[in-house]
Amino acid sequence: MSFRFRHFAPIMALALAACMPAKAPADALKAAVVMTAEAVEQADHVCAAVGTQRKDAALLTVCKDAYNIARPALVAAQYYVDIGDQRGLESSLCTGERALQSTATAIAATGTKLPPLVTEAINFAGSICGALHA
Amino acid sequence: MLDAIVQILAGVLKFLGILTGGPSAKKVEEILPEESESEKALKKLNGAG
Numbered sequence: 001m002s003f004r005f006r007h008f009a010p011i012m013a014l015a016l017a018a019c020m021p022a023k024a025p026a027d028a029l030k031a032a033v034v035m036t037a038e039a040v041e042q043a044d045h046v047c048a049a050v051g052t053q054r055k056d057a058a059l060l061t062v063c064k065d066a067y068n069i070a071r072p073a074l075v076a077a078q079y080y081v082d083i084g085d086q087r088g089l090e091s092s093l094c095t096g097e098r099a100l101q102s103t104a105t106a107i108a109a110t111g112t113k114l115p116p117l118v119t120e121a122i123n124f125a126g127s128i129c130g131a132l133h134a
Numbered sequence: 135m136l137d138a139i140v141q142i143l144a145g146v147l148k149f150l151g152i153l154t155g156g157p158s159a160k161k162v163e164e165i166l167p168e169e170s171e172s173e174k175a176l177k178k179l180n181g182a183g
Binding site for chain 2: 033034037038040041044045047048051052055057060061063064067068070071074075077078
């Protein structure tokens with residue numbers, strides 16, 4: 001998948017979700033969950049690399065703890081999408097998004113550039129959370 | 135009209151590989167292993183320390 005296409009799809013899904021605050025479409029929600037999970041995976045790899053290089057146990061601990069919150073939350077979010085439970089989805093997806101945000105903040109505090117997918121997933125999932133909460 | 139737009143966008147997303155169609159197509163468990171890389175790195179760091 002080209003760089004342009006990879007970034008086009010989430011933007012389309014985000015625009016779609018933004019247009020439908022009362023009930024986001026299931027496909028956009030699935031995309032948000034999968035995208036957030038991929039972003040968590042990327043952020044975890046970056047954190048492990050930076051933490052190892054800097055011998056930064058505090059950073060690694062923040063990332064480990066955030067991952068251990070994000071993973072079960074996103075597993076639950078995917079389940080809630082499948083059964084159409086929007087309330088459960090809102091809670092779990094937003095928990096995953098906040099955990100990703102805390103990892104991203106810890107990485108950024110070291111002066112390390114975040115992968116674009118991480119930033120996009122935070123924006124995307126954050127918008128979905130906002131739409132679901134409205 | 136809105137349904138048609140949703141279907142078209144879903145088709146675009148599927149084409150681009152963001153969506154794979156079924157509820158069990160791409161699992162979070164497959165993307166995220168139980169033990170994170172940061173946890174492995176932390177164990178190594180503590181072991182080395």
